Amino acid sequence: MALRTPEPCSARPKILAKYSLFALLMAAAATLTVGGSTKSSSAAAPPPVPLKPAGPTTVNLQYGFWVALLDNNSVVRSMGFRWVTYGVYWKDAEPNPGAYNWGNVDNIVNSARNNGLNLLIRVSRPPLWARDPSCSDNDTCPPRDPNDFGSFTHALAAHVRAGIGGAQIAYEIWNEPNTSVEWGGLCPDPPRYTALLRAAYRQIKNADPSAIVIGGAVTTVGEIPLRPADCHLDDIAFIQGMYDAGAAPYFDILSDHPYGFVSVPEADPLGSTKLVFRRAERHRAIMLQNGDGAKQIWATEMGWAINPATEGSPCPQPDWYYVFNPQQQADYLVRAYRWASSYWPWMGAMFVFNFDFNEAPWYQQCDGFRFWSVKGRPAQAALQSLVQNPPPTYTPYPMTPVPTYTSTPGPDGPPVINAVRYSALNFGRDGGALTVEVDASDNDSTPIDTVQAILQYPDATTQLVILDLVSGSNRAGTWRATVNLPANTSGSPQSYTVSPYVVESFPPRRTTNAPSQQIVVANTRFWDVPTNYWAYQYIDYLASRGVISGYNDGSFRPGNQATRGQLAKIVVLAFNFPVVNPPSPHFEDVPVGSPFYLYVETASAQGLISGYQCGGPNEPCDPQHRPYFRPGLNITRGQIAKIVVLAAGWPLLNPGTPTFADVPAGSPFYLYAETASSHGVISGYECGGPNEPCDPQHRPYFRPGLNATRAQICKMVYVAVTSVAPTPTPIPTFTATATATATATATVTPTRTATSVASPTTLPTVTTLAGKQPIATRTAAPTSTSTQASGGNK
DSSP, X not given: OOOBOOOOSSOOHHHHHXXXXXXXHHTSOTTOXXXXXXXXXXXXXXXXXXXXXXXXXXXXXXXXXEOSBGGGHHXXXXXXXXXXXXXXXXXXXXXXTTBOOOHHHXXXXXXXXXXXXXXXXXXXXXXXXXXXXXXXXXXXXXXXXXXXXXXXXXXXXXXXXXXXXXXXXXXXXXXXXXXXXXXXXXXXXXXXXXHHHHHXXXXXXXXXXXXXXXXXXXXXXXXXXXXXXXXXXXXXXXXXXXXXXXXXXXXXXXXXXXXXXXXXXXXXXXXXXXXXXXXXXXXXXXXXXXXXXXXXXXXXXXXXXXXXXXXXXXXOOOSTTEEEOHHHHHHHHHHHHHHXXXXXXXXXXXXXXXXXXXXXXXXXXXXXXXXXXXXXXXXXXXXXXXXXXXXXXXXXXXXXXXXXXXXXXXXXOOOEEEEEEESOSEEOTTOEEEEEEEEEEOOSSSOXXXXXXXXXXXXXXXXXXXXXXXXXETTEEEEEEEEEEOOOOSSSOEEEEEEEEEEEOTTTXXXXXXXXXXXEEOSSSSTTSOTTSTTHXXXXXXXXXXXXXXXXXXXXXXXXXXXXXXXXXXXXXXXXOOOXXXXXXXXXXXXXXXXXXXXXXXXXXXXXXXXXXSOSTTOOOOTTOOOBOOTTSBOBHHHHHHHHHHHHTOOOOOOSSOSSTTSOTTSXXXXXXXXXXXXXXXXXXXXXXXXXXXXXXXXXXXXXXXXXXXXXXXHHHHHHHTTOOOOOOOXXXXXXXXXXXXXXXXXXXXXOOOOSOOTTSOOOEEEEOOOOOOOBOOOOOOOOOXXXXXXXXX
């Protein structure tokens, strides 16, 4: 059985009722204006700073359908169409606050994705609990609080983003709000609709920055007076009212429903008949007059209906505009597309209403919806041929002048992102403060307004981060913000995504995006020591006891070579030797107050280390004859074996036969290597390395002169400290005065360069930076659950 969308609660009453008095309306003069009953019922409020002001979102002219049966998506795709659109009723998806039912949404999204189609979702019809009390009995009633609608669209966009795959996703906010039929019977109100649009735009972009938000959704009613009870608002006046209310930053695309009604596609929009397909050109003029010409218009509904009698149907003609035969419908639709491709470079996508409502079993045989459908009629083959084999030339019929609406070009350019820096790209499981810096410039008539970033969390919720200008000016400066990434308790690495962008001043309020950057919070103490790393157990054990620590970027760098000073500190802390603090240093190159002073002095007092006589490079002889310790010198495997054995207090072994081929009896580290080997602290390497011929007795090589890594030290110390409880030697007669806490011994700033181009500017560099800033907070979006159901709706 085919998946289908459930029958809408009110089967498109706007079409069936809006023009039922056609004869009366056509007698009205075209120059009459809308009566006072259509005035806005609320004053426009200054819009707040938007989440991400709408910038140019463009697609080449593409074609789509309103579809009823999900199984027909494969047919639409085979025809060459790339878009489908469905309605999502808020009342069905969130019948109670915070209780989501995503069954229909999942069916729609899965079908579009599986058929390789882009998806436009229209969001409307609130649940009873969210409606304005003055029209709560009508499901087209606007919500009493736009923020409720915004919260729902956030949850919807977050849910859809997780399932849509690589397809484009667009959201049309409401349906035909310039008619009372789709506004709960209330008079249309551009400021109130703008508040709804603003709330949805901010929340959708928070949940899915790549989503396209489409606003307006006006249908043509023309400059004609209607009865007060109808209370429609002229579509041109409604769009201008949106701009007056500050709607410009809150939609990427202006949506339009340019039905042709009884006119041919080429009918002049400046002529006496206002209800024409080319009415969209008038809407385009309003956009240009308001400095919004960088955006496209999408015709999210369009079409011509046929007269049932022309197909031999016994159904009565539903309304006055069902006047064409099937071949005329096909001809007009093709001509409409060809007009747009020839004369409308600003048109991005066009959706025929509808593809297959004539097959939907929930529409009765004579339902008017069925006579707008193209499936199984000449229009289906004609549109498929147009898309797959477009003719090279087009002569409109009849040819009429094309109104010229052009914007005045200027020297103003978009903002430029020069560089993006991050304090770190990886964090250990404790999280930490992530600092983002952006260098940007826009040294022309519209400088930078704001620099922002969208931080997406592993659970798909998002946080808007506002960056502060810390140097320079809004024409060329550096912006910075810091946000705290919480600890990871999930048991697996968690990925965050940061998407910075720059917004210029109005007009035209364009945006420039930097490439998104992934930030990972590991599920281990150090992000570069995963649980499957060979030394994880040793490193985590010592770190949990404060014996070792990492670097400022959350790493441990287990493969880095370790120094003599670091080993002294690790051994003293691991074996819990009482820390001493003599008034004068034992070693010439480890003075009082140096980072390793306490640990070197303590290790020396325990007899674990000794020094070098003067005379080495940059080591003049000291009048007090103090040796040099060389704390920054890399430690060798032989030295570690000696120090660990002495710290553990093990009796030295002196077997007659050496365990290692390269540590013979009598060599400096022989006793220590043999003792450490017997306790499992060290092991060797198989023969075959440089200058390591295989030994006849199959003995391994120890490589005592090889520099040791931080991970190797951790293993040796861990094995020793967990197998013995050493007895410290008596400390000197001076009094120990201080203890020290473990601190990181080095800092390194990793770098990373972005690889994707941030159009329309040149590629910014992405690096990391040092330093921490105050912590920003995040507001999580509502969580939801999904249940399985069938279909979607129009």
